[in-house]
Amino acid sequence: MPIFEVKNIKYTYDKYENSLKYALNDISFNIEKKDFVALIGKSGSGKSTLISHLNGLYKADSGDILYSGNSIYSKDYDLNSLRFKVGIVFQYPDYQLFSETVIDDVAFGAIKKGMSKDEAYKKSLEVLKFLNIEYLKDESPFNLSGGEKRKVAFAGVFVMEPEVLIFDEPDAGLDTMSKINFYNFIKSLNNDYGTTVIYITHNLDDVVEYANKVIVMSDGKLIKMGKPYEVLSDEKVMKEADLELPYSISICNKVKSMGYDIDNTKLTFSDLLDSLKKL
Amino acid sequence: MIRDITLGQYYKKDSIVHSLDPRVKLVATLIFLISLFISTNIFAYILATAYLITAIILCKVPFGFIIRGLKSLLLLLFISIAFNLFLTPGKVVFSFYAINITKEGIILALKMAIRLVYLVIGSSILTLTTTPSKLTDGLEKGLSFLNVIKVPVAEIALMMSIALRFIPTLIEEVDKIMNAQMSRGANFEKGNLIEKAKALIPLLVPLFVSAFKRANDLAYAMESRCYVGDSKRTKLRPLKYKRIDYITYIYLLVFIILIFLTRYIKIDSTLSIMGSFRGALKLYYER
Numbered sequence: 001m002p003i004f005e006v007k008n009i010k011y012t013y014d015k016y017e018n019s020l021k022y023a024l025n026d027i028s029f030n031i032e033k034k035d036f037v038a039l040i041g042k043s044g045s046g047k048s049t050l051i052s053h054l055n056g057l058y059k060a061d062s063g064d065i066l067y068s069g070n071s072i073y074s075k076d077y078d079l080n081s082l083r084f085k086v087g088i089v090f091q092y093p094d095y096q097l098f099s100e101t102v103i104d105d106v107a108f109g110a111i112k113k114g115m116s117k118d119e120a121y122k123k124s125l126e127v128l129k130f131l132n133i134e135y136l137k138d139e140s141p142f143n144l145s146g147g148e149k150r151k152v153a154f155a156g157v158f159v160m161e162p163e164v165l166i167f168d169e170p171d172a173g174l175d176t177m178s179k180i181n182f183y184n185f186i187k188s189l190n191n192d193y194g195t196t197v198i199y200i201t202h203n204l205d206d207v208v209e210y211a212n213k214v215i216v217m218s219d220g221k222l223i224k225m226g227k228p229y230e231v232l233s234d235e236k237v238m239k240e241a242d243l244e245l246p247y248s249i250s251i252c253n254k255v256k257s258m259g260y261d262i263d264n265t266k267l268t269f270s271d272l273l274d275s276l277k278k279l
Numbered sequence: 280m281i282r283d284i285t286l287g288q289y290y291k292k293d294s295i296v297h298s299l300d301p302r303v304k305l306v307a308t309l310i311f312l313i314s315l316f317i318s319t320n321i322f323a324y325i326l327a328t329a330y331l332i333t334a335i336i337l338c339k340v341p342f343g344f345i346i347r348g349l350k351s352l353l354l355l356l357f358i359s360i361a362f363n364l365f366l367t368p369g370k371v372v373f374s375f376y377a378i379n380i381t382k383e384g385i386i387l388a389l390k391m392a393i394r395l396v397y398l399v400i401g402s403s404i405l406t407l408t409t410t411p412s413k414l415t416d417g418l419e420k421g422l423s424f425l426n427v428i429k430v431p432v433a434e435i436a437l438m439m440s441i442a443l444r445f446i447p448t449l450i451e452e453v454d455k456i457m458n459a460q461m462s463r464g465a466n467f468e469k470g471n472l473i474e475k476a477k478a479l480i481p482l483l484v485p486l487f488v489s490a491f492k493r494a495n496d497l498a499y500a501m502e503s504r505c506y507v508g509d510s511k512r513t514k515l516r517p518l519k520y521k522r523i524d525y526i527t528y529i530y531l532l533v534f535i536i537l538i539f540l541t542r543y544i545k546i547d548s549t550l551s552i553m554g555s556f557r558g559a560l561k562l563y564y565e566r
Contacts, residue, residue, distance in 0.1 A: 052458060055462060057458050057461060057462065080464060080466060083461065083462055083463075083464055084464060087462065088459075088462045090455070090458070090459045090462070092455070094485060094488065094489055094492075095452075095455050095456045095459045095485055095489075096456070096459035096460060096463065096481075096485065097485065098480065098481045098484035098485050099484075108463055108464075108465075108481065109463040109464055112463060112464030112465060112466075113464055142488060156463060157462065157463060160463070160464065
């Protein structure tokens, strides 16, 4: 059974206008457990609006969302408990850090989830250790660097042990090393613990490296969903979404146009190197 | 939820009201507010209602959007109605235990409720149809005579424009912070008053932090563009009255004269006019 079944959801921001412009227009898709989904599309295509629907922050005007087979819009569904299962890490950590010390801030979600204070702090310390930022625990969250703030914000969501992790542009403003570390960490969570991951990104080269599914959005519509190779090499879709092809695909295309026969079904850089060697 | 605060928001639309000179709109709002407070009888209220309806129709902003701002006012409205209703002495029409409801109380409560609602709608229309920059331009030019007595009108106008400009930004920010905290299990609606107040801390701290940061950034940005407060600056688009503005002024003049005239209409005399009219009708039918 899919972990998320999104069925024909529509959502508009200006409900008082007669000419309805939909931020989400008739979106449907399924996400299986253990999926690593990249959500791509231009700014303003509705990506952030879409993820805010997945933990019930926004309610669709029509359509339905099923989490593990249960409609999150049915009357007796406990949205609060859904938010502990579906953790969203937003783009700006400044919007969620508020406590005096890092550990207080991380423990916030755990306490809200119903842990006792001792348990919550124990758990928070574990999470900080897990993320290698234990040394920050008594710092004020406002004195941290941008990268550290992000880690703390992530810890604050991670402490609730969500089954699904959703990120809104996790790589924006990170240096290359931190970015690689971050993605490797998430990938290992995905592999080892079966955490489902959904993330918004503008960096298609990383999509190729990590994701196993890609959703392309344009103008509030889902225009294609599928394996990274299928989606990213579909020039018509990429053109409609106004996105540039990832490097590996443009290189493959170039090599092909030069008359060589290259296996372009695999797109990561190591695979690309392999197939280039075989030529 | 938080987006329901419409006070101070601009609603883009192409209408007569939008195109008016901001000074005219400021005067119009001022006259409307004054008219509400000098209204003594039903005729004045009917006039004010007509005036408001005209503005609502002409400004083309959806009615639902205008009255959204009232929701946040409900509590204040109830309190003012309750106070006036229960605490006004006069002719008792209804009583139980120690509470007496008087005729004067009912009338006063009704008047206060209408005034409060009209006040909010009237000022909402001003801000909905005027961009903050135009509004402060209008204030600056309209109040420039105060420069003579050394009131720093330009600075005050700038402060106002900054404050107004950041209301929507802050609202949006509150929305985002609430979403982030709700994703971590925060609940802003559940619990008693103390719990609710405590639940606000995770909202208010990030809001203040970012507001101060924003203020700081703005100050730097202004300084790096060599902003100096007290210099005489010129405008890219200086305000100029058009024909429609003069027409509106005439309309406003007529309105305020009519409002003053209503003060001299005696309810009794109108009743007697209506009485004699009825008498005349009766005579006509009897014939």
